[in-house]
Amino acid sequence: METQDLVVGGWTKYHALTPEDQKVFDQAMEGFVGVKYNPQEVSTQLVNGTNYRFRCEATMPPADVVWEAIVEIYAPIDGQPHVVSIHRI
Template identity: 65%
Template sequence: MSTEQEQALVGGWTAFHPLTPEDKKVFEEAMHGFVGVVYTPLEVSTQVVNGVNYRYKCSASMPPSEVIWQAIVEIYQPIDGKPHVVGITRI
């Protein structure tokens, strides 16, 4: 199956890939106002459903500490409405 076919497969997750400007916009909108841990998206995987599910692979830190870990931030973008965080998992 080609990459284009995988991306068009409804319900299937894409492979993790670099963020597009739209992916960055969804992340920033969903994380607006989030305080405490700073999440920096590195890659994203998407799933087309009734809207779009996003899995952002992120580096995470809690300033001023220099400790950095990895996390998956899951965001749902409904067809009509604002994207919102549905889960954060430390990996």
């Protein structure tokens, strides 16, 4: 892990998802219907918990239209991760 990854309050560079990142994404998106978000990479920020910015490919079946979106998720130290916002880019 690089030193910059440990800076409290600073965002990491976007990087490939770890299994833990994927678990946080899946927990936060559980029950979400409509648009399907497929995370491609993630940036994190250590706060009182962890903020995540997942860069995703988004699709809305049955259409073949694909766009990019940022899904922001907050994972508290104790508790369930949840979606804070979703921005189409």
